[in-house]
Amino acid sequence: MSAKLTIQQIQQRIDRSPANRWLGITVLDLEDSGITLQMPVRAEMTGNPDTRVLHGGFMGCLIDTACSFAVIAQTGESVVTIDLSVDFHEAQRSPLLVATASVLRIGRRIASTEVRVTEADGRLVASGRAVFANVPFTPHARRKDSGSRSP
Amino acid sequence: MSAKLTIQQIQQRIDRSPANRWLGITVLDLEDSGITLQMPVRAEMTGNPDTRVLHGGFMGCLIDTACSFAVIAQTGESVVTIDLSVDFHEAQRSPLLVATASVLRIGRRIASTEVRVTEADGRLVASGRAVFANVPFTPHARRKDSGSRSP
């Protein structure tokens, strides 16, 4: 497999999404079967005022975006998330999280992915996996009737 | 099981978290073995500018908060998320999501939960489950060394 989109095209599609813009997600690298993204930890993502550790849900945001764009980079098409899971390994400490997502398999209808989230020092803070339905990409699609579609 | 905390006490603990305040999560109801919360869909949570459907990760935010407070309501203690998963059933359409989370089991060290997310009309848009480690609640805890802790 080799990517159908360039880093610039992927960043452009990431930036089409208000959520991804707010999350501040940027592409760091594009590999043969995956993609590496980073997300800064905003103050609004803090789950606990004392520990200042990330609210777990925002790890899910990073994982959903990373896994979906690992597929989109290969297919050029859009995806709809079928399901998503996150394993938390260590408390996030640094202000920047790096997610490396890989495609496990892209079938005709279903794509499977996995992801690892590390901090700058390489510490593994979370891992996850997600399954997507592949759908045709339409740059200005109308409202769809199912799933949480990524552009 | 009956709740150790009142709705007001739970709302207060939800509001201690910058993330939960930004997410706008409020308690609707407290049941014997669970809790019902709501979250408004902010413009910044939109995954696709055309469909205006929620970015899947924010469903994870609602699910993490709902499941964790289903446990916290029973124990009065804090929790650290071990893992979390989300199944997406239908595209979110309404501007308000309602999550009903239930405790499946609270053990000495581990608590298991499940959740359903519906819209105002009762349509099931997502479901999920989460597992937590139970940890003592310290209102002004210092930074912990693992997991994504909820107050």
Place this chain on the structure above:
Amino acid sequence: MSAKLTIQQIQQRIDRSPANRWLGITVLDLEDSGITLQMPVRAEMTGNPDTRVLHGGFMGCLIDTACSFAVIAQTGESVVTIDLSVDFHEAQRSPLLVATASVLRIGRRIASTEVRVTEADGRLVASGRAVFANVPFTPHARRKDSGSRSP
């Protein structure tokens, strides 16, 4: 929703599978949106010779069969498991496990389910969920090229 198949037809399709026959799975009840099955704990399913507790994987066998037949009962079609998860709550103690699986949503291509596994006394020992692809039922299908198909 109402079931397309009778208990007898479902039991017949369960019995077509060598695995389900070996597992000894039988239908107890058929509900509007789900199904209740039972599985005896065979000596070969014991994970530990001292504790004689079930090997966790066999809980996955029961869950896969229960969830898939919750869908099959509604559609009459076959399914291919996309993914499956199990949460373990208590050690199995009794020689008979009862699984009640429910359909969360049947879409055109994807079906989502959840399940609870209890013992005779009502104790919840495990829960789970599974997602399936719907595929046409062909009683004497040739080898398919993906997934783990249930008849």
Place this chain on the structure above:
Amino acid sequence: MSAKLTIQQIQQRIDRSPANRWLGITVLDLEDSGITLQMPVRAEMTGNPDTRVLHGGFMGCLIDTACSFAVIAQTGESVVTIDLSVDFHEAQRSPLLVATASVLRIGRRIASTEVRVTEADGRLVASGRAVFANVPFTPHARRKDSGSRSP
């Protein structure tokens, strides 16, 4: 990390379990942070008489054993499965499945793992992950009161 147990000691502990003996699981290799096991596909594991494809639950058996022994190899202790998930990528075709499980993190109380299942030709047929509670190993332990314990 380096393994505390040898391949022979691991095989011995695998063989203490009636389930693992019936499943026919043998250790192929022991790596710094993981383990490789194989499982033959018995006729009784066939989910569909026509396609002769593995019943999905037995993939869960292999994954539970592989992930638990990835941890046990490092710690020498026993584990109790907290949760387990399986993603199915392709139909199993060959009579022998190979699972390579890796430790993601071993904490004081919780251990996280992931696994890939391939066939002889390297084809990826499934992947999965599991979370365990670490418990002291007692060769002739009495019945425990929670989880599905691996020896």
